[in-house]
Structures are given as C-alpha cells and as structure tokens.
Amino acid sequence: MIVDGRVLREDFVPSEVVHRHDEVNLLSETLEPLLSDDRPDPAFLFGPTGVGKTCIARYTLAQLREQEPAVRVAYVNCWQEYTRFRVLYRVLEGVDRAVDVHRSTPKDELFERLSRADDEPIVVILDEVDQLEETAALYDLHRLGHVSPVLIANREEELFASFDDRVRSRFHAGTRVRFDRYGTDELAAILAERAEKALEPGAVTDSQLRTVADAASGDARVGIGVLRSAARRAEQQGLASITDDALEAAIPDARTAIRRKTVEGLIEHQRVLYDVITDAGEIEPGDLYEEYERRVDEPKTNRTLRNYLTKMVHYDLIEAVGKRRGRTYRLVDADRGDGEKNE
Numbered sequence: 001m002i003v004d005g006r007v008l009r010e011d012f013v014p015s016e017v018v019h020r021h022d023e024v025n026l027l028s029e030t031l032e033p034l035l036s037d038d039r040p041d042p043a044f045l046f047g048p049t050g051v052g053k054t055c056i057a058r059y060t061l062a063q064l065r066e067q068e069p070a071v072r073v074a075y076v077n078c079w080q081e082y083t084r085f086r087v088l089y090r091v092l093e094g095v096d097r098a099v100d101v102h103r104s105t106p107k108d109e110l111f112e113r114l115s116r117a118d119d120e121p122i123v124v125i126l127d128e129v130d131q132l133e134e135t136a137a138l139y140d141l142h143r144l145g146h147v148s149p150v151l152i153a154n155r156e157e158e159l160f161a162s163f164d165d166r167v168r169s170r171f172h173a174g175t176r177v178r179f180d181r182y183g184t185d186e187l188a189a190i191l192a193e194r195a196e197k198a199l200e201p202g203a204v205t206d207s208q209l210r211t212v213a214d215a216a217s218g219d220a221r222v223g224i225g226v227l228r229s230a231a232r233r234a235e236q237q238g239l240a241s242i243t244d245d246a247l248e249a250a251i252p253d254a255r256t257a258i259r260r261k262t263v264e265g266l267i268e269h270q271r272v273l274y275d276v277i278t279d280a281g282e283i284e285p286g287d288l289y290e291e292y293e294r295r296v297d298e299p300k301t302n303r304t305l306r307n308y309l310t311k312m313v314h315y316d317l318i319e320a321v322g323k324r325r326g327r328t329y330r331l332v333d334a335d336r337g338d339g340e341k342n343e
Ligand SMILES: Nc1ncnc2c1ncn2[C@@H]1O[C@H](COP(=O)(O)OP(=O)(O)OP(=O)(O)O)[C@@H](O)[C@H]1O
Pocket: 009, 010, 011, 012, 013, 014, 016, 017, 018, 019, 020, 047, 048, 049, 050, 051, 052, 053, 054, 055, 056, 190, 220, 221, 224
C-alpha cells in the first residue's frame, strides 16, 4: 500500500507546498535583495508547532537557489546547536569550511573563518532559535555582511525577551512572517497531497483524511504521523486500504512516537526537568526547581528553566495547569483526544 515511505517522513520537503502561498511570497520578497547582491533584512517566522515554518523556509530557499545557485544555505537547529561555538561550526559545515575545526578551536577563529567565506552570500536558517543559550552567535552573524539570518521560533515576545540589548536592537528591524494553525480543510488538503504520492490510489478516503486532520488539531506533523502510522498498521495486516480501526489506533500511536522523539531530543537540563515532573506526577514550579538543582551540578538560571518549560509545553510534552499562583506542571496524557492543544 505504501509506494514511497519517504514522502511521509518528517524531514521531507514537498516540491509544492499546499496553502501558505502568502507566507512563501513574503519570505521570498524579503530575500529578494540576494538576487541583486544586496543584503536582505533578517526574516522571522513565528507560529505554533507543526504549522510549516521549517518546511516553508526550506522550500522558499530551494526556490531561490533555483534562480541564484550561488546562494548558499546553512541550516542550524538551535535545540541541538545552542552555543556560539556550535552555531558557528554548523554554519561553517553547511558551507564546507569546517575542515580541521576541533572542539578546542577558539570561537573567534570560527568567526574569522566565516568572515573569510564571503565569496557568495550565505543564508542561515536558525530553527528553534528561542533555544539558543548564547545569543552572541546572533550578534556574530549580524556582523557579517554576507550572512542573512532567517529565524524560526514559536513566539516573538519570548524570543526577544531572551535577547540582550545588543542583539535586540540589531534584530528589531526585520520581516515577520506569521503562521496560524491549519484549519481542518487546509490540513486535509496537505494530507491528500502526501497520500497521493506516498500511497496506492484508493488507500485512504477523503473522509478519513478529514478525520486525521481533525484529530491533529492544526498540527501538520501530527497529521502526517497519524497517516504514516495508519498506513503501516494496515500494511502489516495485509490490507489494501486503511480501515477506520487502523486509523483510530494510529492517533495515539503517532502522538506517542512524536513525543518519544521529542523526549530523546531534549538536552540534558531539559531532560532532568522532564524526569522530575515524570517522577512527581504533578509539581509546583518552586519544588520543581529545587529538585532539579539537587540533581544537576551546574544549574541553569530560573529564567532559562522557564524557557525550557515553555518549550516543553509547546511541544506537548508537559502541560501547565492553573494560573500563576498555584500553577503546577504535569505530563500530557498521550491518549488525549486533543482539541485543547496549547498555543
Ligand atoms: N503547507 C504545507 N504543505 C506541505 N507540507 C507541509 C505544509 N506545512 C507543513 N507541512 C509538513 O508538515 C510537517 C511539519 O511542518 P514543519 O516541520 O515545517 O512545522 P514547523 O512549524 O516548523 O514546526 P516546529 O515549530 O515544531 O518545528 C513537515 O513534514 C512538513 O513538510
């Protein structure tokens, strides 16, 4: 039944995006100066998870490179690359200038190397940029006239709150491209496009795709995950098409798989917070920070911890219950039907 499983993978960049034309156009216009050797303003892509920010950034840059192949693109996921060293290293790697760089190479030398790599413009996509712990990396990139950053984050307010004044003032100007959650019809159309490429004709009905879109509540990553899981289940049972039962079973399946992957991707300190919450069942912030500090050697500041927690809420790993005073954190129930997904 599955003819091309790649199409249902998370990192697949579709050759055509469904909807999001306004967002693609705004980003393309922002980057247009690159076509005449000028430097564009920074571009920001804001919105909740699974709404196509990464996909649209990659797609738009792939299109731009078709017009101007000299433009180089480096992709940095700041969830993993959260220090100045790691960001600069990843950008150098993205433009094939990372040979002979070691852990002990001074950061200033990385910066020097990047400043010398100025024969062609470089667009740096900084995904999950609100996870960056050393925002000096942004200051570095801004100083380089041949580097154009595209920054992706959930919320503008929290992102700018994490910047120091130097970075804030430099990134103040810049185009904001805002993404809303997909409606059921939009998500169903995205899923139909994927299903057409990935599955045999007739493997899934339009009404089933709407059920998936509805269950995913606007998150395309969840929707595609459900479709993938349902198709696999049906295939394992030797069926020629997806049954409603396979679909129902796939909804919690997909959420669990996505959650497992997100937990695996947590950095050490986030993981400790997650473990404390898991052990406690439900816990107040004060007790959470206290227990966290007991478990780590060099604790992060409360502000950083709050940032981690916000991110984990965005990623649907934990939920915050109650208002300021009396607020507690607990794990999100994997089997939840959803509909109350956090923004
Ligand atoms: N408009 C679209 N057309 C086709 N595929 C899409 C579209 N929007 C999202 N997708 C697909 O949905 C999945 C999730 O999208 P993406 O990773 O871009 O979301 P995101 O907003 O960057 O989320 P996060 O903040 O969690 O990283 C990807 O597989 C992507 O290819």
